[in-house]
Amino acid sequence: MSSNPINTFWCSLLELNRTLKSTLCLLSTEAEVPPSAVSLVFKMEHETSMKINCVAEYLGITIGAASNLLDRLEEKGWTQRLRSEEDRRITYVSLTPQGMEQLLAWRSRFADHAEAIFGRLDPQRLEALEGSVTDISRYLSEYNASYEDRKNTK
Template sequence: MRKNFIVYKVKYLTVILATKYSEVWDLITGLTRKINKDTDKALEQIGLSYFEFKVMCALEEEGKVPMSRIAEKYMLTKAGLTSIIDRLEEKELVRRVRSESDRRVIYVELTEKGREKLMESRKIFLNVLSSFLSKLSEDEIKELERIFSKLFS
């Protein structure tokens, strides 16, 4: 009888832990969705979507890169990324360049107009982030940084 109690207790604790982890995960993903949604809405003012902004950030960080690398980085399908790049190209914010060594490879790079739009959109993104993080004290922000650094290590 005692043995069954221990097994039950272990299963019960496992359920409690799983529930707690799930609650934390829901909070993290919920916050991410809220920030993305608010950013998307704010970026609409300047004619960009959240994913267009993220792709432009990747291009600025990495320079001229193959489309496949961007798709991998943001877990986008090739079709989804092509659609985003098409829209950015229509707005003259990026350009496609075929590889000289391998015609199958297409690179994407920011145009000068794209760099200017990215600077403008970064300010909007920082305002959105600020609206969330300004609710925290300096100590809470440091603690949040510490926790996320620990999770990423």
Template sequence: MTSRLGRELKKKGAFESLEQEVMLNLFRSSDQFENRFGRLFRVHGLTASQYNILRILRGEGKPLPSLEVAERMIRVVPAITGLIDRLEKAGLVTRHRCEKDRRVVYVAITEKATTLLAELDAPVLDLHEELLGHLSRAELKELDRLLEKARSVLSEASAAG
């Protein structure tokens, strides 16, 4: 019997392994969720990565070095400077160099960005509910636990080598 993912992908044969099927299911789910959030953010002139930067800065409540912002991102982005450039041009962040170490650039959220995030707070929570609200609290906790467990092999590998 073909799995739902197999039918969605119109796969002719079985997956080569259960691990492959689960990984592809994660990729497909992630892609579809990201597309939904991307549409919401685009309406407000943002990308998901830009939104993530603004949330990090709002949550910290003070300017952060740009490299620290990059470390806290949900998705690793190679061009944090370009993202911050676009946010600065839009008036959503400001930057200033550290006086003690000119290589360090601090990024601060603006009032305009704080207002924009406040406008997005309810729609983002609504979208979380729309996409995952059909799962029980126990299922959500189990999914969270399993995703963290699956990802733990990556942190263990980077710590070892």
């Protein structure tokens, strides 16, 4: 039985996803926080502030779970919550200067790990792989957007 190259590639991507998540879990244990906390801190680098419900949506968790995670990050001094001036029911979360320092420390450590993992690759091969990963990410994003559009028009 011949295998379908697309199915084989899809299985490879799923395995890569599992392995990457496992690696990120190992790296996040250094900071004694869950991988979702690391992901959130990196996301917040590009957001001045986020509503707690947006944090929950981004991480794919409940608002209660997001609030618990934010409690842990506040205990470490990495985030702060601020009530909206316009609507006191709305709470925003943002990185503190200490949170930004932590992000930069993680970025440095992750770069060291990335060097150890991918440093064996020829630079030209690495560049080609990066281009392929960028393309795959774009294809998946486009597919997801069109899927959401189709779902919402039903």
